[in-house]
Amino acid sequence: MNGMRKAFVLLLLCGVLAALLAGCGGGGQKSAKRELKVYNWGDYIDPEILKSFEKETGIHVIYDTFATNEDMYVKVKSGGSDYDVAIPSDYMISRLLRDGLLEKIDFSKVPNYSKIGAKYKNLDFDPKNEYSVPYMWGTVGIAYNKKMVTEPVDSWGILWDAKYAKQIFMLDSPRDSIGITLKYLGYSLNTGNEVELAVAGKKLVEQKPLVLAYLVDEAKDKMIAGEGALAVVWSGDAMFMMEKNKDIAYAIPKEGTNLWFDSMVILKGTKHKAEAEEFINYMTRPDVAKKNVEYIGYASPIPEVESKLPEDVRKNIAAYPDAELLKNAEVFNDLTENMPKYDKVWTEVKVAQ
Amino acid sequence: MGRRFLAYPYHLWTALFTVIPLALIVYFAFTDRYTAAFTLDNLRQAAQPVYLGVLWHSVWLAGVSTFLCLLAGYPMAMILAKSGVRYRRMLAMLIVVPMWMNFLLRTYAWMTLLEKNGAVNALLAFLGLPPIHILYTDYAVLLGMVYNFLPFMILPIYSVLMKMDKSLLEAAEDLGADAWTSFRRVTFPLSLPGVYAGTIMVFMPAVTTFVISRLLGGGQYMLAGNVIEQQFLAIGNWNFGSALSVLMMVLILLSMVGLSRYDKDGSGGYFL
Amino acid sequence: MMRFLRHSYTAIILGFLYLPIFILIVFSFNASKSRAVWEGFTLRWYEELLESEAILDALSYTLSVAVISSLVATVIGTLAAFAIYREMRPFERKLSMNLTYVPLLNPDIVTGISLMLLFIFVGMKLGFASLLLSHVIFNVPYVILTVLPKLRQFDRNLYDAALDLGASPAYAFRRIVLPEILPGILTGALFAFTLSVDDFVISFFTTGSGVNNLSILIYSMARRGIHPTINALSTLLFLTVLALLIAVNMKRGERKK
Numbered sequence: 017m018n019g020m021r022k023a024f025v026l027l028l029l030c031g032v033l034a035a036l037l038a039g040c041g042g043g044g045q046k047s048a049k050r051e052l053k054v055y056n057w058g059d060y061i062d063p064e065i066l067k068s069f070e071k072e073t074g075i076h077v078i079y080d081t082f083a084t085n086e087d088m089y090v091k092v093k094s095g096g097s098d099y100d101v102a103i104p105s106d107y108m109i110s111r112l113l114r115d116g117l118l119e120k121i122d123f124s125k126v127p128n129y130s131k132i133g134a135k136y137k138n139l140d141f142d143p144k145n146e147y148s149v150p151y152m153w154g155t156v157g158i159a160y161n162k163k164m165v166t167e168p169v170d171s172w173g174i175l176w177d178a179k180y181a182k183q184i185f186m187l188d189s190p191r192d193s194i195g196i197t198l199k200y201l202g203y204s205l206n207t208g209n210e211v212e213l214a215v216a217g218k219k220l221v222e223q224k225p226l227v228l229a230y231l232v233d234e235a236k237d238k239m240i241a242g243e244g245a246l247a248v249v250w251s252g253d254a255m256f257m258m259e260k261n262k263d264i265a266y267a268i269p270k271e272g273t274n275l276w277f278d279s280m281v282i283l284k285g286t287k288h289k290a291e292a293e294e295f296i297n298y299m300t301r302p303d304v305a306k307k308n309v310e311y312i313g314y315a316s317p318i319p320e321v322e323s324k325l326p327e328d329v330r331k332n333i334a335a336y337p338d339a340e341l342l343k344n345a346e347v348f349n350d351l352t353e354n355m356p357k358y359d360k361v362w363t364e365v366k367v368a369q
Numbered sequence: 370m371g372r373r374f375l376a377y378p379y380h381l382w383t384a385l386f387t388v389i390p391l392a393l394i395v396y397f398a399f400t401d402r403y404t405a406a407f408t409l410d411n412l413r414q415a416a417q418p419v420y421l422g423v424l425w426h427s428v429w430l431a432g433v434s435t436f437l438c439l440l441a442g443y444p445m446a447m448i449l450a451k452s453g454v455r456y457r458r459m460l461a462m463l464i465v466v467p468m469w470m471n472f473l474l475r476t477y478a479w480m481t482l483l484e485k486n487g488a489v490n491a492l493l494a495f496l497g498l499p500p501i502h503i504l505y506t507d508y509a510v511l512l513g514m515v516y517n518f519l520p521f522m523i524l525p526i527y528s529v530l531m532k533m534d535k536s537l538l539e540a541a542e543d544l545g546a547d548a549w550t551s552f553r554r555v556t557f558p559l560s561l562p563g564v565y566a567g568t569i570m571v572f573m574p575a576v577t578t579f580v581i582s583r584l585l586g587g588g589q590y591m592l593a594g595n596v597i598e599q600q601f602l603a604i605g606n607w608n609f610g611s612a613l614s615v616l617m618m619v620l621i622l623l624s625m626v627g628l629s630r631y632d633k634d635g636s637g638g639y640f641l
Numbered sequence: 642m643m644r645f646l647r648h649s650y651t652a653i654i655l656g657f658l659y660l661p662i663f664i665l666i667v668f669s670f671n672a673s674k675s676r677a678v679w680e681g682f683t684l685r686w687y688e689e690l691l692e693s694e695a696i697l698d699a700l701s702y703t704l705s706v707a708v709i710s711s712l713v714a715t716v717i718g719t720l721a722a723f724a725i726y727r728e729m730r731p732f733e734r735k736l737s738m739n740l741t742y743v744p745l746l747n748p749d750i751v752t753g754i755s756l757m758l759l760f761i762f763v764g765m766k767l768g769f770a771s772l773l774l775s776h777v778i779f780n781v782p783y784v785i786l787t788v789l790p791k792l793r794q795f796d797r798n799l800y801d802a803a804l805d806l807g808a809s810p811a812y813a814f815r816r817i818v819l820p821e822i823l824p825g826i827l828t829g830a831l832f833a834f835t836l837s838v839d840d841f842v843i844s845f846f847t848t849g850s851g852v853n854n855l856s857i858l859i860y861s862m863a864r865r866g867i868h869p870t871i872n873a874l875s876t877l878l879f880l881t882v883l884a885l886l887i888a889v890n891m892k893r894g895e896r897k898k
Contacts, residue, residue, distance in 0.1 A: 059861075059868050080853060083861040086605070099850055227589075228587065229587025237481075238480075242486065256674075356609075363596070367423060367591060390755035393758060463658075464658065466879070469839070478662075481664055524831070529791065529825075569742065617746075622746070
């Protein structure tokens with residue numbers, strides 16, 4: 017038992033040491049330094065930018081990450097967190113706003129807001145531009161492998177084509193998968209109409225035998241590896257796939273799609289509002305935003321940044337689609353009241369054999 | 370029975386950290402989402418055939434994977450128990466160490482291994498065998514469950530087998546029992562407490578796992594864990610989610626009553 | 642022949658357990674950020690790892706929470722198992738065991754959210770302490786479940802005899818019971834450590850700002866794709882543990898000589 021005991025003692029020492037280190041780290045920050053707590057998606061900022069922000073402003077940033085909008089919402093809503101700035105998506109911003117969890121931004125402190133393109137302002141989730149500053153944006157579309165799909169891809173209908181049976185990846189998310197089906201059928205993806213939802217549900221059940229898997233982020237690697245022909249993906253992921261596999265292309269169907277935004281907001285009850293505004297302003301500064309968008313690989317809402325990017329990125333419809341393609345696109349509204357209807361449809365799709 | 374200085378602190382511990390959180394969930398299960406008034410609607414909804422079907426599928430998969438873990442794990446536990454002191458401790462550690470790597474990373478690695486053009490099929494092709502397509506099926510989910518829970522079956526059995534009274538086995542041999550008979554009549558019955566513990570530690574978490582079914586099962590169907598997670602997060606209906614999990618808990622604990630009839634030892638009192 | 646069979650079976654089981662770990666290690670040297678393509682050998686992720694404060698911080702939290710919570714849970718669980726085995730009436734024991742199962746049976750999300758609500762309700766600030774406490778809470782049942790079978794194997798007359806001979810319960814427990822059930826305790830501690838290192842859902846909901854463990858970091862990367870520095874970290878951790886194991890064994894071997 018001696019060796020075992022030694023191993024345990026060793027582990028214990030490691031633990032105590034680690035705890036001490038962690039403790040010291042925490043203690044050091046308690047000084048009069050200005051600080052800011054930021055809550056963002058994982059790996060969704062260039063870490064260099066956080067460092068340069070700290071250096072330029074002297075504000076210490078405590079930076080945490082979440083996996084989904086809903087995870088973040090539960091933490092913020094329950095009062096179990098004390099973040100100052102968060103970067104949720106459109107519909108979640110409506111929900112936070114409805115729950116009174118957002119603080120108005122003083123835009124006189126965020127002069128760089130003027131750099132944001134006009135088409136990214138006055139959006140439904142923040143119609144008067146009081147609460148949010150866009151961070152990244154994109155679309156949902158179809159990524160396809162040109163070697164396996166030779167016909168033009170311009171409609172969601174291709175996802176129901178039996179030719180591609182067991183080569184299709186769908187999104188494992190009720191809102192997104194039902195949403196694109198609604199668009200395909202010519203309905204709004206924010207509908208609460210039970211008849212429309214039932215039709216969409218039937219359509220998805222019909223499609224199920226053709227689907228290889230319902231995935232979220234994993235579809236990326238599967239498409240790069242050539243494991244499937246078609247996948248419903250977020251535009252940012254499509255950019256990544258196209259970079260890794262030249263056979264992949266991206267299409268935004270003519271029926272319209274989901275246009276999404278991740279925007280910076282200040283959470284209610286913040287004790288560091290000035291620092292939060294400073295941070296938002298910093299992230300919106302064109303040189304910083306450019307560095308950030310290059311790291312993340314999504315699309316920036318700042319035209320000045322867009323114009324400075326290499327031509328192949330600017331021309332890539334996954335990053336910066338023409339206005340024509342977005343004609344029928346819609347942004348998600350918050351559907352809290354109607355979500356059980358979506359859930360019912362989705363559960364039926366999932367349990368269908 | 371006079372000395373109970375340990376029992377009370379544990380009751381206090383359970384009351385604080387199990388009963389109170391449980392009471393909270395039960396409260397959610399029996400109240401309306403918007404008005405917070407008492408209602409049975411959530412439970413009625415949870416008892417719909419759709420959800421009972423999901424629950425049944427989860428229990429079935431968890432049951433099969435528990436059985437597979439036992440089948441694969443028992444011999445390993447015996448080998449461990451029979452090995453030399455040095456070898457055995459090293460081996461026991463070696464069985465646990467893979468579990469220290471992040472679960473998500475390991476599951477992703479399995480996805481890579483099992484895909485159409487993945488490493489497993491490359492190996493099969495090299496050996497001249499036909500490729501297998503098990504990713505996104507029940508088989509992949511079972512594999513993921515067995516992979517993830519196997520150590521929880523091996524080690525409890527091993528720790529019970531290790532200090533088993535050897536004289537009993539010798540007695541059996543003296544009485545002319547062959548190896549199989551002495552295993553069946555002596556070793557196995559004596560190891561049952563370890564088997565029970567392992568079974569519970571594999572079965573219960575397996576019923577509610579949701580990442581394995583989402584990734585390796587390709588999200589083709591829902592298991593109890595997925596449904597409940599979806600209610601709590603994507604739908605934001607804690608009341609219905611709580612009702613589902615209360616219903617599941619009650620059904621499983623009740624079904625365990627059946628199992629406990631086989632607990633002839635009786636001294637354990639493992640189940641109601 | 643038996644020996645050969647034993648060795649091959651062990652090899653098969655270990656092979657099964659280590660196959661994905663091997664893949665993970667290979668990926669840590671892949672120049673591509675995607676798992677799907679091999680773009681050449683690189684050590685870039687290892688370099689980035691050393692510069693990533695976020696990952697190193699999370700590592701230190703992960704280890705300290707895992708070590709402390711597994712030790713505390715082992716002590717609590719062992720004593721609780723003894724109480725269940727020895728000090729409880731049959732009905733009380735059954736009730737207690739069923740309550741012990743609840744954390745195992747509850748989906749993580751339910752445990753996580755209900756503990757979070759409990760902590761908020763009693764006014765406990767979410768952070769390191771609440772994270773640690775919740776890990777202890779979900780680890781205790783595993784320790785109880787691994788210790789109980791050993792207790793059931795133990796001849797309770799021995800303990801009673803010691804008490805009759807005038808030993809204090811604590812002394813009798815330490816000298817008579819503890820050595821007998823040690824394998825169960827060690828297994829329980831190992832499980833507790835393992836579960837703590839790997840937990841995401843409960844940790845996410847019970848931690849506070851500035852306190853992250855590796856699982857939170859890794860799961861939150863999922864939408865964008867897990868950064869290869871995590872593979873590099875896992876490889877290093879794995880090799881360190883393996884080296885420690887071998888070193889401990891070699892040392893013991895030497896002493897034996």
